[in-house]
Structure formats: structure tokens, C-alpha cells
Amino acid sequence: MHEEVFMIISGKQGNKLLNRVMVGWIMVGCLALLGWPTLGQTADKGAYQEMADLGLKVSEKALKHIEKAEGEALLVITNAGYVRLQGKDTSPMLDGLQKGTGVSLGRGNLLIVHESPHRPFFVFIYNAQSDKAWYMEIPNQRQGLGAGISETLQATQETLEEGFLARQLQEGKIEQWAKEKRFGGNAYRLSIITRIWKIGPSPELRHSFLFHDHLCPGVTSGYYLAKFIQKHFPLGPGESYFMIASPVWCKDDALQLILNTTPGKRSFAVIPLTDADKACLADETKEAAGMIIRYHRQEKKGTGAVLGFSWDKLRNDAGWKEGQKASAADNLRLTQWMIEKEGDFEKYVRVIKTFKLPEGGGPEEWVRPGVNPWVKAELWKCPKNP
Numbered sequence: 001m002h003e004e005v006f007m008i009i010s011g012k013q014g015n016k017l018l019n020r021v022m023v024g025w026i027m028v029g030c031l032a033l034l035g036w037p038t039l040g041q042t043a044d045k046g047a048y049q050e051m052a053d054l055g056l057k058v059s060e061k062a063l064k065h066i067e068k069a070e071g072e073a074l075l076v077i078t079n080a081g082y083v084r085l086q087g088k089d090t091s092p093m094l095d096g097l098q099k100g101t102g103v104s105l106g107r108g109n110l111l112i113v114h115e116s117p118h119r120p121f122f123v124f125i126y127n128a129q130s131d132k133a134w135y136m137e138i139p140n141q142r143q144g145l146g147a148g149i150s151e152t153l154q155a156t157q158e159t160l161e162e163g164f165l166a167r168q169l170q171e172g173k174i175e176q177w178a179k180e181k182r183f184g185g186n187a188y189r190l191s192i193i194t195r196i197w198k199i200g201p202s203p204e205l206r207h208s209f210l211f212h213d214h215l216c217p218g219v220t221s222g223y224y225l226a227k228f229i230q231k232h233f234p235l236g237p238g239e240s241y242f243m244i245a246s247p248v249w250c251k252d253d254a255l256q257l258i259l260n261t262t263p264g265k266r267s268f269a270v271i272p273l274t275d276a277d278k279a280c281l282a283d284e285t286k287e288a289a290g291m292i293i294r295y296h297r298q299e300k301k302g303t304g305a306v307l308g309f310s311w312d313k314l315r316n317d318a319g320w321k322e323g324q325k326a327s328a329a330d331n332l333r334l335t336q337w338m339i340e341k342e343g344d345f346e347k348y349v350r351v352i353k354t355f356k357l358p359e360g361g362g363p364e365e366w367v368r369p370g371v372n373p374w375v376k377a378e379l380w381k382c383p384k385n386p
Helices: 002-010 012-033 045-066 092-101 149-154 164-168 173-180 187-199 203-212 217-232 251-259 275-280 311-317 328-340 342-347
Strands: 074-078 110-112 121-127 132-138 157-162 239-245 268-270 288-296 301-309 349-356
Touching: 045 092, 045 121, 045 132, 074 092, 074 187, 092 110, 092 121, 110 203, 121 187, 132 187, 157 164, 164 173, 164 187, 173 187, 173 328, 187 328, 203 217, 203 251, 217 251, 217 288, 217 301, 217 328, 217 342, 217 349, 239 251, 251 268, 251 288, 311 342, 328 342, 342 349
Parallel strands: 074 110, 239 268
Antiparallel strands: 074 121, 121 132, 132 157, 239 288, 288 301, 301 349
């Protein structure tokens, strides 16, 4: 074996092979001289360290105001990793924040909210022992971080709030914070996420509201629906879910995330309904929340269900008055009530109708252009689309 290998390398084939190897190494060397990334250079180490140091300095600055909490009583909410500062990746800031505060993803006290890359970077740090909250924002339009970390930190917008959870339920307080831009326009989502974090949400709910970028009764209703689907319509071998979101509301982000049904994987379709459309739905679909289909792609068989969600019953059970206009604090209370009562999800989700897909037909047949899934489900009372 060794002799054969030696003969190949020492012969004409070997010369060609060695020439190719040498050319390859010469190209790698040239790319390195030009500053191009090569093997082992997956990121600019200087840019990484700059951002990681900034995250550490932010932590140190925050803890001067709210003190370091014992155990896991410290919470950090940020959009680092999603937004960019002057085109630079902010993901390394997460390492600095973890090092400086002791929070972590595994402990559930480092929460990274979904955000558009062009939005300002922010970090919110809350001490559950003192009920103090500190917020800092770096405008995205700030020119360059090359001026130095200290100058960057001096250009930030900061907010310190004592009695954060105690005060947020005061009528009009969250709206006042929003009007004053005390938390850069993030007062509502920071308030509700912090309050629910103290309760200890499930990983599924936590992932859902971080993806949605805030928590509200609508997202929580999607969490209820997902729990109902998983219990009453479990998947068998070879089956997968296909969700038809119609009508559309915040629930659909939770359903996508928990059931792993997305448009990109051809397992989630969005069919909005106007008021005129809703008037055409059959009477029994008053509380419609969408359709779920279990489908076996190899066998080309599937069953589905039209689901409903009873907002009227839920609000009544939660103590809402009929016709009550919801404030931010009301929505916060209702969301908290829903999470505390999540074991009762079956009280508010129901099956309106079940159906079978035609033999050989797939769920895509229900959402093709020009096809109304409500007509196919025989739950449309108008002669045609209004």
C-alpha cells in the first residue's frame, strides 16, 4: 500500500498533485496579504473585541446605578445580535453583557428580542431585588465607533427608573413613559416582558414573544392554540402540520415558532380577512382562529380542523367589563392572567369543524391563488367573495 502511494506521488500524477497543492498555498498566502479572510478567519477579531468590550462597559455602567443582584435576580433585555452599529455586527456585545452581569441564555435572564437591523441598539437591565431598571440606547446614526468606547457611551440616551414593576400598573403610567420616551419608545414591551419574566414563562412562550418582539394577549392566545393542537391533534409518523392563518392576528407568530410551521417551509399560509369577508363567514365561525391540517406527504392523506378562540369568555373570566377600552396596564394584566391560567387553555379553544383532504390532494390546494379555504370548508355563506 505504501509503495503504491509512493509511486503515485513520485510519478507524473504526483508532480501534478504537488503543483496543485503549491498553487493552492500560494493563493492562500496572497489572499492573506490582501487582507481577505482565509481558513480560521471567520470574523474580524478587532471588531469582535471592540463590541465585546462595549458590552462589558455597558454592564459596568448599568451596575453603578442598579447594583448587582444576588443569584438570578438580574434580567437583561436587548436587541444585540439583530441590530447593527454603523454596519457592525452587535452579537459580540452579548458576550460582554454576560461577562459583566452574570446573566445567560440558559438561566433565562438574558432575553434577546427580534429587531430590524436599522433600529437603535438598546439594553435594559432590571434588578428584581431593588425593583430598579436601567435603560440605555445608542442611536444607529452615530458616526463610527472608532472614536473610542468612552465617547460612544457618552453619546447614549439613558433612563433610570426606581419601583419599575410597582409603578407600571398605575393607570396611564406606561403611556406616560411612552410619551416621554423614557425607554426609547419601548416602555410597553419592556414592562410586560419584565413582569412575565418574574412569573417564569415556559420556553415555548418565551421564544414566541421574543420572536414577535413583545408580549400581548394576542401572542398568548397563539400559545394557547399551539398547546391545544399538540394535545388534540398530535402528529403521527410521517405527518407534518400545515397552518392556515385566517383571520390574522399576533397568535400566528407563536404558532409558527412553536409548531415550526413557516411559509418558507411551505407549511404556513396567511389569508387575511376584511370586515366584509368576516361578514360572509358562517354563523358558527364567529370565533374563528384559523385552520390546522395534519398531512402525510408520502401517502398524500390529511385531516384538518377549523379552530375557534373565545375572547369574550376569556375576558369575562378575567374580570373585564363589557365594552371596556383597554389601556396598556389592562393588556398587561390580561396577559399575566392568561399565563397564570395557561393550564385552562382548553376552556377558550374549540373545534368548530373537522374535515378530510380529498384523496391525493395536498393542503396547498386550499390556499392557491383564487381559492378561498372557507369556501372549501363549507363555512362561507356569501355566493362569492365580496
